[in-house]
Amino acid sequence: AFSCREQPIFSTRAHVFQIDPATKRNWIPASKHALTVSYFYDATRNVYRIISVGGTKAIINSTITPNMTFTKTSQKFGQWADSRANTVYGLGFASEQHLSQFAEKFQEVKEAARLAREKSQDKTELTNPALNITSHQVLPSPIISSNGPGEDKLFRSQSADVEITTEKERLKKMLSEGSVSEVQWEAEFFSLQDNNNKLVAALHEANANVDQWKKQLAAYQEETESLRQRVAELESQGAHDSSSENNKEELNQTLEELELLIKAKDEEIQMLKSQKCSRWEAEGEREETLQKLQELEARNAELERRLHLAEQTLAETLAEREKIQNEVTKVAEIMDVKIFELSEIRQGLAKLVES
Numbered sequence: 159a160f161s162c163r164e165q166p167i168f169s170t171r172a173h174v175f176q177i178d179p180a181t182k183r184n185w186i187p188a189s190k191h192a193l194t195v196s197y198f199y200d201a202t203r204n205v206y207r208i209i210s211v212g213g214t215k216a217i218i219n220s221t222i223t224p225n226m227t228f229t230k231t232s233q234k235f236g237q238w239a240d241s242r243a244n245t246v247y248g249l250g251f252a253s254e255q256h257l258s259q260f261a262e263k264f265q266e267v268k269e270a271a272r273l274a275r276e277k278s279q280d281k282t283e284l285t286n287p288a289l290n291i292t293s294h295q296v297l298p299s300p301i302i303s304s305n306g307p308g309e310d311k312l313f314r315s316q317s318a319d320v321e322i323t324t325e326k327e328r329l330k331k332m333l334s335e336g337s338v339s340e341v342q343w344e345a346e347f348f349s350l351q352d353n354n355n356k357l358v359a360a361l362h363e364a365n366a367n368v369d370q371w372k373k374q375l376a377a378y379q380e381e382t383e384s385l386r387q388r389v390a391e392l393e394s395q396g397a398h399d400s401s402s403e404n405n406k407e408e409l410n411q412t413l414e415e416l417e418l419l420i421k422a423k424d425e426e427i428q429m430l431k432s433q434k435c436s437r438w439e440a441e442g443e444r445e446e447t448l449q450k451l452q453e454l455e456a457r458n459a460e461l462e463r464r465l466h467l468a469e470q471t472l473a474e475t476l477a478e479r480e481k482i483q484n485e486v487t488k489v490a491e492i493m494d495v496k497i498f499e500l501s502e503i504r505q506g507l508a509k510l511v512e513s
Contacts, residue, residue, distance in 0.1 A: 168263045169196040170256055174210055174217050175248035185248050188217045195249060195260075197267055204274045206267045208247075218247055224272035228264040236261060368510060371503055378500050385493050392486045406475055413468050420461050427454055 172195050174188040195210040195218065210218035220240045228238045236257055237248040251257040430451055 165199055165201070166196040167199055167267075168260075169194055170260055171195070171252065172256070172260070173250040174212075175250065177246035177248070179245070188212065192252075193217060197263055204278060206271050206274075219243070220247060222264070222267050222271050224268060224275055226268060228261050228268075230257060230261060233257070238264070364510065368507070371507060375500070375503050375507075378496055378503070382493065382496050382500065385489060385496065388489055389486070389493065392482065392489065395482055396486065406472060409468050409472055413465060413472075416461055416465050416468075420458060420465075423454055423458055423461075427451065427458075430454075 171192045173192050174195065175185040176188055178184040178186050189212045193210045193212055195208065198207045198209050199205075200207065206222045208218055208220045208222065209216065220238075220243060226238055226240070228236055230236045231248075233254045234251045234257055235248060236251075237246055239246045249257075249260065251260065430447060433447070
């Protein structure tokens with residue numbers, strides 16, 4: 159049983175294990191979650207104990223003696239053997255720092271237990287497990303004086319012994335329940351403190367994520383605005399291209415007229431060539447006809463050159479229009495992607511605000 163005069167001098171959180179009594183090699187977890195493990199000092203007996211309570215059950219109740227040794231087996235795990243409990247306890251900590259603090263406190267408490275043992279006049283009670291009295295034993299009650307281990311004895315009647323023993327058992331039970339409740343409250347306090355630290359850390363992380371999302375959202379909005387401006391420019395170019403469409407129709411009409419004119423001139427040339435044979439005799443008319451024919455051929459060449467230039471201009475106009483259309487399509491696709499990402503970020507912010 160725990161004494162109400164025991165005071166916690168150091169507490170930490172750790173996962174508790176006990177050695178498998180069958181194999182003496184494997185570890186058996188004593189609880190599913192981390193428990194509060196505390197060093198207690200019993201002022202009445204001048205002893206130190208390690209206590210850990212899970213629910214209403216004492217998982218660890220180990221009295222520290224000078225011959226005990228706490229061993230670090232890894233960066234976050236340590237163990238010690240308790241001959242009274244006939245077991246080996248193991249503790250798994252969250253960090254190497256927690257393990258070091260527990261090991262340092264173990265060494266301090268062990269030294270204090272050694273000093274207390276040297277000063278104590280009743281060494282047998284601390285070292286001999288056979289003298290430990292359980293709460294269910296009824297003794298004939300020799301009373302041990304403060305000066306020695308039983309030199310002065312007062313004998314009482316059997317009925318008085320039974321009455322005094324019953325009263326002692328009742329008091330021990332009350333003190334035990336009070337001490338267990340105190341340790342349970344302390345364990346609950348540490349658990350709530352850990353949960354609070356975790357919630358604070360999660361809140362800081364969420365705030366950091368919100369700030370990052372806000373920056374990303376602002377960047378996306380700026381990029382979206384620039385894309386909108388680009389689309390407006392391309393649309394204005396598209397409107398300009400509509401006027402180019404009208405120019406293209408005019409060019410097509412002009413080309414048709416030139417083709418008709420060339421066709422008419424070709425017919426005229428053919429007619430002149432046919433007339434040239436019949437007028438071969440008239441030299442003057444022949445020279446005039448040849449000159450006219452040369453003029454027509456020169457004009458025909460000029461018309462063909464103009465036709466070629468018009469066709470080249472039309473091809474360049476069509477290519478430029480197709481390029482602008484492709485660029486508008488590409489920018490529209492980029493805007494669709496950015497708008498989709500922007501909607502996802504807004505949904506994420508909305509969920510975060512709701513949570």
